[in-house]
Amino acid sequence: MDLLKTLENIEKDAEQELTELDELKELEELRVKYLGKKGEIQQVFNKMGKIEPEQRPVVGKSANILKQKIENLINENQQRLEKAKEKKRLVAEKIDVTLPGNKPKLGRAHPLKVIIDEITEIFTGMGFSIAEGPEVESEYYNFAALNIPEHHPARDLQDTLYLDDHYLLRTHTSPVQIHTMEEQDPPIRIIAPGKVYRSDELDASHSPIFHQIEGLVVDKDITFSDLKGTIKLIVEALFGENRKIRFRPSYFPFTEPSAEVDVSCIVCGGEGCSLCSRSGWLEIMGSGMVHPNVLRMSGYDPDIYSGFAFGVGWDRLALLKYGIDDIRVLYENDRRFLHQF
Ligand code: PHE
Numbered sequence: 001m002d003l004l005k006t007l008e009n010i011e012k013d014a015e016q017e018l019t020e021l022d023e024l025k026e027l028e029e030l031r032v033k034y035l036g037k038k039g040e041i042q043q044v045f046n047k048m049g050k051i052e053p054e055q056r057p058v059v060g061k062s063a064n065i066l067k068q069k070i071e072n073l074i075n076e077n078q079q080r081l082e083k084a085k086e087k088k089r090l091v092a093e094k095i096d097v098t099l100p101g102n103k104p105k106l107g108r109a110h111p112l113k114v115i116i117d118e119i120t121e122i123f124t125g126m127g128f129s130i131a132e133g134p135e136v137e138s139e140y141y142n143f144a145a146l147n148i149p150e151h152h153p154a155r156d157l158q159d160t161l162y163l164d165d166h167y168l169l170r171t172h173t174s175p176v177q178i179h180t181m182e183e184q185d186p187p188i189r190i191i192a193p194g195k196v197y198r199s200d201e202l203d204a205s206h207s208p209i210f211h212q213i214e215g216l217v218v219d220k221d222i223t224f225s226d227l228k229g230t231i232k233l234i235v236e237a238l239f240g241e242n243r244k245i246r247f248r249p250s251y252f253p254f255t256e257p258s259a260e261v262d263v264s265c266i267v268c269g270g271e272g273c274s275l276c277s278r279s280g281w282l283e284i285m286g287s288g289m290v291h292p293n294v295l296r297m298s299g300y301d302p303d304i305y306s307g308f309a310f311g312v313g314w315d316r317l318a319l320l321k322y323g324i325d326d327i328r329v330l331y332e333n334d335r336r337f338l339h340q341f
Pocket of ligand 1: 171
C-alpha cells in the first residue's frame with residue numbers, strides 16, 4: 001500500500017477541485033471531503049497501522065503538511081469566492097442614474113375643496129369664524145328651534161332621513177345656527193360648511209348627501225343691506241365682478257323676510273340658455289333675516305339683536321363654477337375627472 005502515492009493523488013484532486021470551484025457553499029462540501037472526520041486525509045491516518053513502522057513518520061509528516069496545505073487552499077478560495085460574490089451583488093444592485101425616474105402620481109385638490117377653501121378665505125378675511133355641528137341631529141335643532149312647525153312638509157319622511165323618532169340626519173346646515181347661538185354671545189359671524197342629507201334618489205342634479213355652507217351674522221343693527229353686501233362680495237369673488245345678483249322674495253320658516261338669491265347665468269350671461277331654463281338666472285342660495293322666534297328660542301332678545309343667515313348649496317356652486325353638468329362626478333373620485341382641476 002503506497003500511502004504517499006495516495007497523498008499525492010489527494011493533493012492533485014484537492015488543488016484542482018478547489019481552484020475550479022465557483023460556489024461558496026460547495027467549498028464547505030470540499031472541506032468535509034478532505035479534512036472532515038471521515039475525510040480523505042483522516043483515512044490516510046487510519047491506514048497508518050497497516051504500513052511498515054519506519055514508513056509511518058514519513059507518511060504522517062506528509063499527511064500533516066498536506067492537511068495544512070488544503071486548509072490554506074480552502075481559506076484562499078473562500079476569500080476569492082467571497083470577493084466574487086460581493087462583486088456580483090454590486091453589479092446586480094447597480095443603479096443607473098441616467099434612467100428616467102418614476103413620476104409619483106400627484107393628487108389634486110377636489111373641486112369641492114377648492115371652492116370651500118376660496119369661500120373660507122373670503123369669510124375669514126371679513127372676520128368670520130368657522131363653525132361645525134353634528135350630522136346626526138335631533139328634531140329640535142333641525143326643525144323646532146328653526147321655527148319649522150310640527151306639520152311642516154319639510155319634516156315629512158319623504159324629505160328627511162330619520163334614524164328613530166327623535167333623531168335624524170340633518171337636512172340642512174341651519175341647525176349650526178342654533179348651536180352657535182346657544183354656545184356664544186353676540187356678536188356672531190360664522191360660516192358652517194358641512195354635509196347634509198335628504199331622501200332623494202341619486203341623479204344628475206340630486207344626491208342624498210350633498211354639501212351646504214351656512215352663514216350667520218347676529219349683532220345690533222344688522223340689516224338686510226348687510227346681507228346683500230356680504231352675498232354680493234362672495235358671488236363676485238367666486239364668479240367674477242360682472243355677475244348680476246337678484247334677490248327674489250321667498251319663504252323659509254326661520255327667516256323673515258326671506259329671499260332666494262339668483263346670479264346672472266354663467267353660460268349665457270342673462271340671455272337665456274338651457275342651463276338657466278331660458279330665464280337668464282341661476283338660483284344659488286336661500287337667505288333672509290333671522291326670524292325673531294329663532295333668536296328668542298336661542299336666548300337672544302330680538303328687540304336688541306338682529307341678524308341675517310344664508311345657506312348655499314356648495315356642490316351646485318362647484319358645478320356652476322367649473323361648468324360640470326352632473327353632480328355625481330363630484331362623488332365618484334375618478335382620477336381622470338379630478339385631474340382636470
Ligand atoms: N336651510 C335652507 C335650505 O336648506 C337654506 C337657508 C339657510 C335659507 C339660511 C335661509 C337662511 O334650503
